[in-house]
Amino acid sequence: MQSETKSRVDQITSPAGHPVTVLRFEGDIASTSKEAVLGTYQALPKATNKLILLDFTKVDYINSSGIALVIQLLIEASNSGQKVYAFGLSPHFVKVFTMVGITKYAGLFPGQAEAMAAL
Amino acid sequence: MSERRTTNVEVRLPSRMGFEKVAMSTAASVAKLMGFRDDRVEDLKTAVAEACINAIEHGNRLNEKLSVGVILSAGEDSLEVKVIDDGKGMMNHPSKPDIDRKMHGQEDPRGMGMFLIQALVDEAEWVAGTNGKSSYVRLVIRLDKDAG
Numbered sequence: 001m002q003s004e005t006k007s008r009v010d011q012i013t014s015p016a017g018h019p020v021t022v023l024r025f026e027g028d029i030a031s032t033s034k035e036a037v038l039g040t041y042q043a044l045p046k047a048t049n050k051l052i053l054l055d056f057t058k059v060d061y062i063n064s065s066g067i068a069l070v071i072q073l074l075i076e077a078s079n080s081g082q083k084v085y086a087f088g089l090s091p092h093f094v095k096v097f098t099m100v101g102i103t104k105y106a107g108l109f110p111g112q113a114e115a116m117a118a119l
Numbered sequence: 120m121s122e123r124r125t126t127n128v129e130v131r132l133p134s135r136m137g138f139e140k141v142a143m144s145t146a147a148s149v150a151k152l153m154g155f156r157d158d159r160v161e162d163l164k165t166a167v168a169e170a171c172i173n174a175i176e177h178g179n180r181l182n183e184k185l186s187v188g189v190i191l192s193a194g195e196d197s198l199e200v201k202v203i204d205d206g207k208g209m210m211n212h213p214s215k216p217d218i219d220r221k222m223h224g225q226e227d228p229r230g231m232g233m234f235l236i237q238a239l240v241d242e243a244e245w246v247a248g249t250n251g252k253s254s255y256v257r258l259v260i261r262l263d264k265d266a267g
Contacts, residue, residue, distance in 0.1 A: 031136060061140065063168055064235060068228040071221055078222060092161035099238055100231055101218025 003027040003061075005036035009044070014051070014119040021049040022112070026058040029066030037069040038076075046080040053115055054106070057088030067100060074105045087115045130189040132171060134179040134204075139171035142189040142202070149191050150198055155262060162239040163198070163260050169232040170202040170256045178204025178254060197241075197261040208247025208254035213237045 006026040014020050023040055027033075041052070054070070056062075077084045087109040089097060094108055102108075109115035130145050132138040146167040150160045171187055179185040188203040213233035220226035237243045242259035 061168075063139075063165075063172060064231040065172070065229060067231060071218070071228040075222055075224070075228070090161070092158065092165070096165065096235065099235070100216050101221075104218055105222060 005029060005033035007036040007040040009040060012116070014116050016119065018051055018119055019048075020051045020053050020116065020119055022053045022055055024055040024058070027060075029056075029059055029062040029069065031063075031065035033066055033069055037066075038072055041073050041076070046082065050082050051119055052077060052082055052084045053112070053119075054084065054086040055088050055112065056086060056093070057111075059088070062093055062096070067096070067102070070097075070102065070106075071100075074102070078105065085109060085115050085119065087111050124195065126193045128191040128193070130191075132175070132187040132189065134175045134181055134183050134185050134187060136172070136175060136181070138187075139168045139175065142171045142187075143168040145189070146191055146198075146200055149193055150260070153193055153198060153262060155198070155260070159260060159263070163200075163258075166236045166239045166243070166258055166260075167200055167202070169236050170200070170258060173209070173232050173256070174202050174204035174206070177209070178206030180206070197259055200258045200260075201255050202258075203253060203255040205252045206254050207251050209233065209245040209256070210247075213243075 004027050008024045010022040012020050012022060021044060074084055085107045089108060097103060097108060128145060128149055130142050132141055143164045147160050147164050150163050174187040175181060179187060185205045190201045192199040216231050216234055217226055221228050240258045241261045245256050246254060248254040
């Protein structure tokens, strides 16, 4: 019933010349998304992926279990010295992420261009 | 004395994760018909989804022989949603998640559903069934006719 979460990894370079790893998600982010969210992130070598950008542009539905997966990703990234940013959230989910405090540990941007300009 | 009209819509869900989206879509449709702003419809969708997830996971413990009842009552200026399960009811009160504690492993990354419900609607109450069953959460979202 829950739409499968798809994920894809892109490697790009910011205008400032920093390598950025973009995790692009598609579908629902819910309890069934562990492999797509955490599995995809955990498969990245920690030493060479210091800037992580999460793309939620094609995500329509995120529930509290999905938010918990994002927090688990932030915990692992923090412990590995990585910085995490996100873009493409709807205004509603920007509000929800702000309410639960995620913005303290992950900068949110409207789109990829704004995120890349800041990195 | 003016007569107050209420229109009811009922949905019955299997206790299977994912079906909360059926209640979410139904609630959104009713709220749109009532004239709620898009941002309030989004608030309601998340609150209803989280209430159904709690009912499926904690109330009915994912027992697919049990169903979750969702009753939407559309009044003139508010929408009430009751989500009913066969559990004993929520014993603890919603608490604001502490992101610092979560980040430091002192608090479960999960457990934000009740907080989100309470934060996103105008009223939320959790009522334990008197017979240890038929517990429900009751949500109310009000039409704000003055807001743009």
